[in-house]
Amino acid sequence: MKLDRRDFMKFSGAAAAGIAVSGLGFDLKPVKSHAGMLKTRYAKETTTICCYCAVGCGAIVHTSKRGDGRVINIEGDPDHVINRGALCSKGSSLKQLTENENRLTEPMYRAPYSDKWQTVSWDWALDKIAERVKKTRDTSFETTNAKGQTVNRTTRMASVGSAAMDNEECWIYQALMRSLGLVYVEHQARI
Amino acid sequence: MTNHWIDIQNSDCILIMGSNAAENHPISFKYVTKAMEKGAPLINVDPRFTRTSAKADIYAALRSGTDIAFLGGMIKYILDNNLYNKEYTAAYTNASFLVDESFGFKDGLFSGYRKNSGDGPSMGGYDKSSWAFQMDDKGIPRMDKTLKDKHCVFQLMKKHYERYDIDTVVKVTGTAGKDLLKVYETYTATGKTGKAGTIMYAMGWTQHTVGTQMIRTMAMIQLLLGNMGVAGGGVNALRGESNVQGSTDHCLLWHIWPGYLKTARASNDTLEAYNKKYTPKSNDPLSANWWQNYPKYSVSLLKSFFGDKAIPENQFGYTWLPKVDDGAVYSWFDLFDAMYKGNLEGFFAWGQNPACSGSNASKIRKALEKLDWMVNVNIFDNETGSFWRGPGAEPSKIGTEVFMLPASVSVEKEGSITNSGRWMQWRYQGPKPLGNSRPDGDIIMELGHRIKEKYKASDGVFKHPILNLKWDYETNGAYDPHKAAKEINGYFVKDVTVKGKLCKKGTLVPSFAWLQADGSTSSGNWLYCNSYTEKGNMSARRSKKDAANNIGLYPEFAWCWPVNRRILYNRASVDPKGHPWDDKQWVIKFAGESKDGKYTSKKWLGDVPDGGWYPLENPDGTRRSDAKQPFIMRKHGFGQIFGPGRADGPFPEHYEPLECPVEKNYFSSRMVNPTAVVYSTKEDGHASCDPRFPFVGTTYRVSEHWQTGLMTRPQKWLMELQPNVFVEMSEELAKLRGIKNGERVLVSSARANLECTAIVTKRFKPFTIGYATVHQVGIPWHYGWRWPATGTEESANLLTPPAGDPNTRIPETKAFMVNVTKL
């Protein structure tokens, strides 16, 4: 008799009721994977998809329910039909991407001609950015082009990125940029 | 990918060319290996013997940039040896179409060429009127199904590739003749009915001045061999970023709007004119001509942009969106060219690192100095945000103000991404955002609110699009990805009866077949309509149950565009009667009832068919008038062996890279693609056949790093595994230059110098090109001065050239000329 990993879990009596249904049939609830049973009981389990290449491998994230609430471990998802638990060198180091002392954690600002960053608040940064956008847009907006055709755009502002965003973020992002009149909108697919 | 990752297991022969999948898409090899275990040969063609080559049954080396010569030779081999799939080619491709009698090709130029004598980077272009198909009096393309007419595509193709004989190909590519023949023989065996061959390619094909045509050559081969639409076949682009597919589908690109709709040109002055211009017309009742639905998708998109404010009286807000000038191009290269020339004030970089990722990166770095302000959103500080303190930069002279915004990583937020196989997959939030970092979605929403407030509070130009932008993708004041996902899918925005069914206002549209052009539906992206319906979030599905054909489609695992169809053009996987070409690994099959030799009811099994119409023929062989040709996205319904849409010709032709080691193109007197784009500021140097830069250079990736390395270089393990930028070279070249393995050396091009660690291997071998020996070297492009902290490991894109493909303007970073010297 051939047992896959799930069958094995059932046979070994380790699968809890909620988990037994998660991988079978159409279930829209966030998935809890049985692999988490093998992990610490103080962890929240969530599934994710690797953020590096576009194979789209599944991984399981274990996040501490105590203390700092940070990631304890990220590993391949055995219930994912593409990678079946395997990850490459990059996928295997997803935890180091998340829990990384080099990450940016505060908005920063570099003034013209300055040689340093200064930490600023989100409120200040976003307000100033909105101001810059408005000023550049208002002073450069073209309602018509040289031929007199209606164009309603600005070519003095550009935006690049981002294949690093989620689909939903991509959509609202392009909607905002296009509503501002940007035509220089480009991203990773061009290079 | 027309197919998807798991489907590679169904292949009878795998060609990996222009990609090093074993290292750069490692998990794909799970399925390559499965196919190999079932007996499928793996062929790898690459300038370097990679880890993919190490796994291959057949390896053939070629000089970077000569893939069209290599594949053009395969087309000739197929035609000379009668190896094409006759039934498929005649039935489903435009091989039988007759082309205008004035069409011609002479010495590297197609008919209608005009050199660019004015401004702009384009070397020239074509008046394509002679590339048109001959039409009959009903306006349907004239065909010769015997493929004998001298003006038919098949005969024109035969003539075009006559020149691609083995000797000439070998002289150009540097491939050994016996290797070439082995590849041709093995791959073309998939032309047999019931056999499938697949191609896995990546940036090794796109990043050339002839990149689009490299891919097209392979697409032609796939059509000739009957490999499109079938399990284990297709043309499969291995995309390099987790959501580069999704971000392309949502069109974060200057020339397209979500769902691959066209960005409006200045001459498309009204919505009506716009829709008319981009809605193709076919007079053939057998052509589905899917894009005839264009107005339904464009109006639904406008309804998503502007909600209730988009009404028929204001053309649904069409005039509020920016228009681009006719004939003008606003691509990556052009954007940074304009920035370098001081024509930009403000700039956003969202999760992208142009200071290392753009070709000729020093020009980009200089361009950033000309900005007034820049916003850099990222997880880590990068070479772009900190350009003002990079090597050679003098902060006291740089007036650009920079806002650096900390973004959350993917596991700290919720939303979906789309993989290379077009699978949209939902991910969940694990930990909360680290420190004061925020998900991009929250940053975008908040920035939008602030801009709207400023326009509400004071004067400003052309406020309508900003004030009227629908901007409610939030719950309790925080960005809500589910609301955005639902908007992308689309709603019925009023009670409407479609297909005899009452659809209630506010409910989600079940699929794009329900979208309307009258403003009664919204959809942020018609291709994603069906992804989030009243049944729920389809991308979150997790069922491991396979479809009836048992070929690994897993139709209820995640969701796939369009309408959950896992293999595109799958109507070509069946014969005209609806029977699969391959009974064992079938994708779809017709299972309708028949009476007296005629089908009487419609039913398809397997994958979601590319349109549920009847098959083209009844069981008794009579043609049906209510059927459709399988290539439904093409105007005429046929796979395009002749591709008049391309800028550089309807048939791919070999030209040398802008920078190349040879003084002669053996196929014509044209050296470089006569329609390529080349930039010309003083930062845009280039040099061909120049003794100062005698070696071919290329860039590539390694498993341990990713893209510019920004998401891997700040990590300990990965950095320990691959600490240095290196230049890989043959033992012969190392000897010639007196370089030892592990030494630091200088690589230089007409743009810049780069210090690298020399890696001397047997993986590169010198090529014999014509009668000369040509050396090639390769450099991974994952580095930049910001990480590691030593600042010594810089970007290979400092070296890469200022030239690109005429169709896409993707840079030619895979073939350029360099020198390598001891430090």
Ligand code: SF4
């Ligand atoms: S684990 Fe590796 S192969 Fe899988 S998606 Fe991530 S980077 Fe790609």
